[in-house]
Every structure is written in C-alpha cells, then in structure tokens.
Amino acid sequence: xxxxxxxxxxxxxxxxxxxxxxxxxxxxxxxxxxxxxxxxxxxxxxxxxxxxxxxxxxxxxxxxxxxxxxxxxxxxxxxxxxxxxxxxxxxxxxxxxxxxxxxxxxxxxxxxxxxxxxx
Numbered sequence: 810x811x812x813x814x815x816x817x818x819x820x821x822x823x824x825x826x827x828x829x830x831x832x833x834x835x836x837x838x839x840x841x842x843x844x845x846x847x848x849x850x851x852x853x854x855x856x857x858x859x860x861x862x863x864x865x866x867x868x869x870x871x872x873x874x875x876x877x878x879x880x881x882x883x884x885x886x887x888x889x890x891x892x893x894x895x896x897x898x899x900x901x902x903x904x905x906x907x908x909x910x911x912x913x914x915x916x917x918x919x920x921x922x923x924x925x926x927x928x
Contacts, residue, residue: 810888813903814865815844820879827854827925829889829901834859838923844885844908845927854914854925900928 811830818826818839825844828835838854845852865886871877887905894900897916903909913928 810890810904812862812865813887813889813905814883815840815885815905815908816867817882817884818877818879819881820871820877825884826857826881828860828865829899830862830865833862835862835864838914838925840925844925846908848927851924851926854923856921856923 813830814828814835816826816828818824822841825840825842827838827840827844830836837857837860839857840852840854842852866883868882870880885905885907887903887908889904890902892900892902892911899914900911901913902911908927911928912925914923914925916923
C-alpha cells in the first residue's frame with residue numbers, strides 16, 4: 810500500500826492538495842473545492858509539481874513570498890491501493906479517516922485538467 814494525503818491549503822485561494830505516493834514522489838493535484846465523500850460529486854483537479862515523500866506530514870505556514878504561501882493542514886491521510894492505471898485515468902481505493910472507497914482521477918481530453926470523484 811502507498812500513502813495519500815489531502816492537505817487543506819489556505820493560500821491566495823483556499824483549496825485542497827491531493828497527493829498520491831507514486832514512483833518515490835508525491836504526485837499532486839490542487840482541488841478548488843472540498844473533496845467528495847459520496848458518489849455523484851465531481852471536482853476539478855489541477856496537476857501541480859511533485860513533492861518529496863516527507864511533505865505528506867507537513868502542517869504549518871509557508872512564508873509570504875514563497876510559492877504556495879499560506880497555512881497548510883492535513884485534512885485527510887491514509888493509505889491507498891491502485892486499481893487501474895492507464896494514460897489519463899487512475900482508479901484507486903482510499904483508506905483515510907474521511908475518504909474511504911474507490912476514487913477516480915480522469916484527465917480531460919485535450920487539457921491538463923482532471924476530474925476527481927468517488928467511483
């Protein structure tokens with residue numbers, strides 16, 4: 810099992826950062842609204858830069874003037890198991906405190922934007 814974390818990020822605009830451990834890094838997506846806990850709710854997920862694995866435990870303040878300035882807190886954390894991994898689609902089982910069950914990340918056809926939803 811690999812780790813996942815969702816960090817609530819009080820930056821210029823409040824958003825949530827979904828991070829999945831893959832290939833020795835945390836693959837990351839910014840989600841502008843609260844992550845869905847039930848089926849039928851889809852959220853935009855915008856890819857951001859990879860982070861080091863140690864960042865999964867980070868909570869605190871990113872100083873003004875630095876990229877991502879603002880407060881970060883862990884909103885949910887746990888383990889996940891990849892179910893499907895193909896070009897433009899990931900399906901995985903989350904086992905966190907808040908999010909549990911099968912979730913999908915699906916890439917928009919011609920854009921570098923994704924949808925995150927319980928599937």
